[in-house]
Amino acid sequence: MPHPINPALQPNTLKISILGAAGGIGQSLSLLLKTQLHFPLKTNSTQRDKNHIHLALYDVNEDAINGVVADLSHIDTPVSISNHSPATGIKDCLMNSSLVIIPAGMPRKPGMNREDLFNINAKIMSNLTDDIAKYCDLSKVFVLIISNPVNSLVPVMVNRLWHKHQDVSKNTHIERRIMGVTKLDIVRAKTFLHEVTIDADITPRSNDMPDVPVIGGHSGETIMPLFSQSRSYKSLDKDQLAYLIHRVQYGGDEVVKAKNGLGSATLSMAHAGFKVVNKFVSLLLGNVSEIHGICYVSLLDSEGHPTAMGMEKLLPLIDNCAFFSIPMTITKKGVTSVDYDIVDRMDDHERNEMLPLCLPKLKKSVETGSKFAIEN
Ligand code: NAI
Numbered sequence: 001m002p003h004p005i006n007p008a009l010q011p012n013t014l015k016i017s018i019l020g021a022a023g024g025i026g027q028s029l030s031l032l033l034k035t036q037l038h039f040p041l042k043t044n045s046t047q048r049d050k051n052h053i054h055l056a057l058y059d060v061n062e063d064a065i066n067g068v069v070a071d072l073s074h075i076d077t078p079v080s081i082s083n084h085s086p087a088t089g090i091k092d093c094l095m096n097s098s099l100v101i102i103p104a105g106m107p108r109k110p111g112m113n114r115e116d117l118f119n120i121n122a123k124i125m126s127n128l129t130d131d132i133a134k135y136c137d138l139s140k141v142f143v144l145i146i147s148n149p150v151n152s153l154v155p156v157m158v159n160r161l162w163h164k165h166q167d168v169s170k171n172t173h174i175e176r177r178i179m180g181v182t183k184l185d186i187v188r189a190k191t192f193l194h195e196v197t198i199d200a201d202i203t204p205r206s207n208d209m210p211d212v213p214v215i216g217g218h219s220g221e222t223i224m225p226l227f228s229q230s231r232s233y234k235s236l237d238k239d240q241l242a243y244l245i246h247r248v249q250y251g252g253d254e255v256v257k258a259k260n261g262l263g264s265a266t267l268s269m270a271h272a273g274f275k276v277v278n279k280f281v282s283l284l285l286g287n288v289s290e291i292h293g294i295c296y297v298s299l300l301d302s303e304g305h306p307t308a309m310g311m312e313k314l315l316p317l318i319d320n321c322a323f324f325s326i327p328m329t330i331t332k333k334g335v336t337s338v339d340y341d342i343v344d345r346m347d348d349h350e351r352n353e354m355l356p357l358c359l360p361k362l363k364k365s366v367e368t369g370s371k372f373a374i375e376n
Contacts, residue, residue: 124147138165145181149365181272187275299315314326
């Protein structure tokens with residue numbers, strides 16, 4: 001049976017679009033979403049706003065997406081799925097989507113940093129932004145940007161919507177619902193810390209691996225893992241801390257090098273992305289009224305006002321950097337508050353050595369993305 005292009009979605013359906021779904025991350029993330037999203041089946045669905053999940057998978061590589069969707073559609077879970085490519089158009093993919101996930105774009109090869117991807121991926125992001133402006137309800141939709149460089153591509157989308165799509169973005173507060181996905185840095189920090197503490201026998205061997213908050217951006221020194229906030233901090237010596245910080249900041253390079261030209265992290269990224277999407281699904285299904293996490297977001301609206309509670313306190317602490325990842329609370333309206341206190345809780349090294357290295361680089365990446373959006 002052919003896979004429906006535009007399935008008649010029931011009002012109780014939560015539609016999730018993945019743009020770039022045939023790629024390394026797109027495929028693995030789609031598999032996790034198809035097999036692991038079980039919310040509607042577990043409890044009484046009458047209490048929920050929505051009780052069915054639909055995945056709309058889009059990729060410019062038509063053969064690849066046809067194969068991926070045919071393959072996934074044989075999996076025996078109630079998550080429904082549809083197939084979209086330029087041949088069928090992106091409109092049917094995006095229409096009525098509550099959540100749009102974007103891993104579309106080129107990954108790194110050995111010797112490249114994330115900024116080297118900017119020219120190609122910024123164009124892709126601009127085109128997809130235009131499609132989102134055209135076909136999504138900007139007053140409701142959430143967008144999760146995985147494509148690199150996250151530090152610049154989130155500003156590309158936000159600024160393009162403000163400046164080129166003012167007619168549809170005005171008064172929608174869309175910037176509160178566009179998130180750069182930096183969760184892989186948190187997953188890495190947790191994993192690497194666990195390895196060190198297990199080796200040193202500092203903490204008991206257990207499955208309980210506490211999160212290490214990672215703030216700032218998602219590239220090299222803009223990545224700020226705050227080991228000072230972890231339970232094992234006091235047991236770590238200076239060398240261990242330096243090793244851990246460097247490994248989190250440059251962990252992506254280990255995978256790029258190991259893949260030797262075949263791309264960057266896909267499986268660990270899909271795992272990290274699934275953790276994030278899972279929370280958003282819970283929020284959008286109406287299971288919870290708010291979620292908590294760390295994403296890379298705009299701190300200002302199109303008129304230069306702070307977008308959520310705590311941002312006015314955060315901005316002077318980070319030299320008015322307009323985009324930043326920080327622990328936050330998110331409701332269906334988007335980011336509602338940020339935990340700016342975390343900057344006060346940093347240790348001397350994080351505050352005096354890491355933050356001054358992060359901020360100028362991050363501000364430059366934000367400027368690159370914002371400028372591109374306005375000039376192209
Ligand atoms: P990939 O090359 O395997 O997949 C990218 C997919 O995007 C391809 O299937 C391609 O056909 C598709 N694509 C290209 N242009 C498109 C467009 N205009 N519309 C729809 N689809 C389009 O790459 P991979 O490994 O999946 O990585 C994707 C992106 O994610 C890269 O930019 C990579 O740097 C980034 N990434 C981000 C991470 C993060 O922590 N945020 C971690 C790892 C990778």
